[in-house]
Amino acid sequence: MNKVAAKRMSGGEHRTPERLSRTDWIMAARDALISGGVHAVKVDLISNRLKITRGSFYWHFKSRAELLGALLELWESQNTKPFEEVAQRTDVDAVQKFADMVRIWLDENDFDPAFDAAVRDWARSSPSVTKRIMSIDAFRMSQLEKVFQDMGYEGTEAMVRARVTYYHQIGYYALDVHESKARRRELLPYYLEILMGSRGDLQKALQLL
Known part of the structure; x- marks a missing residue:
């Protein structure tokens, strides 16, 4: 849209x-x-x-402040809802969910990295936006954590794997890494092996992607 x-x-x-x-x-x-x-x-x-x-x-x-508030709501909905919808599906397993989340980042159709980066830049001068981002980041990671729990990881390990996965992807945008989609897909098996660990079905995930 x-x-x-x-x-x-x-x-x-x-x-x-x-x-x-x-x-x-x-x-x-x-x-x-x-x-x-x-x-x-x-x-x-x-x-x-x-x-x-x-x-x-x-x-x-009524004011510019109202427009800025609506802008934050758009960012929150547009760049978060796709992950939430995947995490809440009950008709697929954890590997499928993980692959679907990775595809959201890879395809950049339902997730807008430029918009995400712009909001993070905005937060540098706005404590309220920083607080909003922290809340959304925590929510997104909680969705990933549920996926890792479904894979069989428990407690702190599920949480840390979710964090590493999220920080890995957000780091791509924060560092403004320039890689073609072909190159990213070439590296994908190595990333997935590290991120999913022994309990994730790597071959299935790659087939889904």
Whole structure:
């Protein structure tokens, strides 16, 4: 949904307040955050980019703070819900769940790494955003921990494996590692062997991926 909306907003067509939706503003704010940081998420800058008056903004939002709050909610939903949906499935085993989570990161269709990185940069200047990120990170890792528990790992080991898996992937984005998808898939068997351990069915996971 975000890519389609982004394309729609890049056209620069004139819109009335009634035609420009709340979602349009949030998506435009998302684009501004990714390209210029939180300081670029300003009503004047975004309205100029959209070629529309400030009145359109106040048609949907009371303040910039409300827009920023909606932006965080979009990030939380868009980049967290896919993992939650996988973890809560009851019709597949743990190896399938793990493979599905890995695919979310690999494909980058349901997970937007640029958006995730932009929110983390925003947190450097906002204690409240830092707190929100810490909460979401903990929740995402708890979903991974459940998967490792389903594989047969218990207690601290399940928790640590979840952390290592999560830190490994987030580290790719934080360090801005540039690798082709082909190269990442080439390295995948080695990563999975380390991350899944002896209780994970490596060959099955690779077939699923």
